[in-house]
Amino acid sequence: MMFSRRRESSGRHARGNDNRRARPSDFVETPEPESVPTVGPYDVSEAPGGVQRLDLGSLQIPAIEGVEVRVQANPDGAVQQVVLVHGDNALQLGVFAAPRTEGIWEEVRAEIRKSLFDDGVAAEEINGEYGIELRARVRTPEGLTDLRFVGVDGPRWMVRGVYQGPAAADPVNAGPLVACLHGLVVDRGHEAKPVREPLPLRLPRELAEQAHAEGAAQSAEPQPAAAPTVNGAGPSQPSRRKPSPRPRP
Template sequence: MFSRKRPRHVRQDDAPQSDALAYSMTAGDPQKPEFGPWDEQWAPEGVARLDLGSMQIPAVEGVEVRVQAGQDGSVEHVVLVSGAGAVEFGVFAAPRTDGIWDEVRAEMLQEMKAGGLTVREEHGRYGTELVAQLPDPQGQLVDVRYVGVDGPRWFVRATFQGPVATDSAVSPVLWECLEGLVVARDDEPRPVREPLPVRLPAEMADQAQQQQPD
């Protein structure tokens, strides 16, 4: 997402501030946003979630969570699948008071157009989003929607793939997962755009290690 290389396949008006970012820039009383992604301080209680460290994914019926992790338990890709649609989540460090989605989106738009890809901006629930057609590993064009959400010291990128990228009614549960996502930003100083640490729970990491071939 943040490289200047041409995207190769699907694996990887200005937008208004998100509610979370708008609050982070004020000194008033906390105002809980209408919907997520939530900062940890606003996370609704009583919700079952898969805890991946800085990213906590709500358990939603009909959604399969696929996680690609290294042998040390660090997570490289988090993809949620429902029917013919999928969404990949990524969480990154961001400034406390300035959002980065406008800048990131402009870079992505320029790079994809320079690469001859079909891409356009659309206004959605989270502000300005990017909709594109990218070739999958088999060379078939796939609809993709990039959604960026600026939060207090974090940034979420959601990449919707397949029919859900152009019609949210196809797999509304995937959007429900984005609205219920919780970001737990640590206090470590991190460069802007650095991925926040995402790791498997200890029991899942142990299982993954046991399944590794000798």
């Protein structure tokens, strides 16, 4: 696992964006319930046990061989972005509050499509594993990039995934990223939240404390000149390929 820690006052090229590896203690195992759905994302109340997962609070991500978890977090440990990477493919994950009685993906999908259209991008609706998905091709500094938006409605939550790379053009190419989505667990919590509000994500305590300590140490050091960007990716980016941000629900 990698994460980049964002420092509020140091600019987009601050040294504070470091990479760290998750330790075994950062992973949790969910107890085995009496019965479970065959495929996730699962609600925490029905998640299968005996699976090692990275606990980010509202999301628990299964540990799948070959898949790198990239997390961007604030100095206090609050996670702003989660991206899973395997080879040339990436899957950006978001989780949002939803009503108790109905899903919101259909409405969110329509708004994403309109937003793409307003940017001059045509989006195609296709049938996918979880129902209707959106597929689009957008222009980035690296050239034309395929995106595929997937939505999964759960009990009072919605997971949105954005595939990028060959997996966006053809789901057959998604490889182990599909296994990550199948094994994802959502811990919605019981408190009331506005519909579409992002559910809180946090680094495991040990990683958050490590990031906070290093941030305090680095703030006392002289800051070097900012590193140059490469095709729009700053020094905090482990890869030159990154998913294009899309409108939140």
